[in-house]
Ligand code: SF4
């Protein structure tokens with residue numbers, strides 16, 4: 001069949017996302033900062049979507065943060081990527097799924113580099129073999145974890161227990177979606193919707209009943225900036241970029257923010273706390289912040305998973321305002337309990353930001 | 356070999372600059388240009404003009420250390436240049452030649468090495484919970500302190516495998532895997548880079 005007109009045009013903005021049998025590559029930042037989210041990803045894939053996904057203990061950092069801080073040579077990153085692919089080969093998989101947007105950018109960039117400069121592929125083969133005795137071949141399909149949740153958004157909607165709808169007004173919740181720069185700005189063809197119409201998160205939001213806010217600084221970077229955050233003296237860069245976004249989204253009164261990149265999720269949460277403590281300014285209603293979710297947290301809530309099993313107690317901006325709007329059932333007393341309901345106290349309260 | 360010739364050996368440079376028309380689109384979209392006295396258009400133009408003294412100035416300047424590597428410029432340049440890649444090549448050369456110690460922002464590479472470099476060598480992760488405290492990271496907020504104080508219990512509750520063997524969130528990376536990573540770092544020049552950063556900074560301090 002000949003595909004014509006708009007359909008053909010939009011096809012250029014789609015990407016191939018494998019159906020099943022995924023090799024999962026973990027994110028350093030997400031494991032440390034949002035430990036519940038990768039666990040939720042694996043639970044959603046296994047228990048709700050019945051997919052085969054392999055969680056390999058042998059992986060290491062992809063070195064992306066070091067590479068983008070100019071700390072290590074590009075050769076090092078290429079050889080580490082080659083090792084990760086070798087682990088995937090060894091486990092018998094072909095579909096590589098990194099959970100970090102920086103990693104996704106790194107894997108995409110390395111494959112492109114090998115393609116444009118074949119001598120660098122040969123060099124990676126030699127260096128990996130010399131260092132580890134390993135050989136490797138590239139994945140058949142490389143997608144980000146958010147692509148898979150996007151692909152199965154309608155199935156998640158079918159199994160959903162809650163919708164992204166304000167139970168008091170019956171209106172769709174207003175959602176700010178933030179896509180990590182390295183998801184589609186580097187290689188637009190590798191992101192759903194490309195750099196112009198990135199729809200990986202808006203597709204989920206709309207499928208689950210919410211409405212997406214289009215605000216002026218929607219595509220501005222969160223401000224991670226690698227060495228601009230890592231070095232304390234430079235951190236104002238990161239804060240200023242996030243503040244630019246908060247100021248721009250504020251008039252649209254978002255009910256929550258969702259991001260697909262570990263750094264962005266963290267910064268959009270923590271910089272609201274810093275702005276509140278240093279200036280008294282808060283962006284949510286009545287002295288609260290705007291809750292910031294990972295897409296697994298958003299999917300998990302929609303599917304009826306417990307917010308505290310998802311790890312949402314580790315946010316600095318509290319999420320209860322959102323849970324109440326959706327009418328999600330949760331036990332406030334369990335928020336800060338430890339393993340087997342152990343009493344481990346509660347975090348101190350910030351001075352200004354209400355939690 | 357001239358500085359331009361050295362830059363041209365870097366694949367990041369080869370991909371980063373074809374021909375710049377000085378349109379300033381990259382500067383308009385650049386988050387670093389928004390908040391710093393920084394202009395990627397001028398960097399692209401300086402390199403394109405090929406004046407060795409100007410390039411040396413750049414290698415020794417703060418200028419090349421402001422870029423946030425968001426790569427927004429890659430999407431938007433109408434001539435397929437990527438100033439963010441040009442900056443990567445300049446930063447690499449600046450470190451290879453020891454020029455980075457001439458600028459305050461450049462000297463920060465020592466701290467980047469001691470944080471991210473040492474995390475990778477010690478844990479196999481680029482960031483690690485045990486190494487992040489509120490003194491260094493006050494923005495983490497009180498919830499972080501609570502998390503750190505009760506990490507075993509909280510992570511177990513969430514189903515993680517903190518410092519455990521086998522797969523799972525926050526698992527310990529085995530010695531065998533760590534040794535493969537370290538061998539790659541040796542073979543590909545990362546260890547040498549770490550040593551060079553320390554050495555160049557020692558020399559600068561001795562002056
Ligand atoms: S990669 Fe660097 S130069 Fe390019 S837009 Fe981002 S901060 Fe600016």
Ligand code: SF4
Nearest residue numbers: 375376378379381432
């Ligand atoms: S956008 Fe491209 S062509 Fe325009 S000034 Fe920047 S590098 Fe040069």
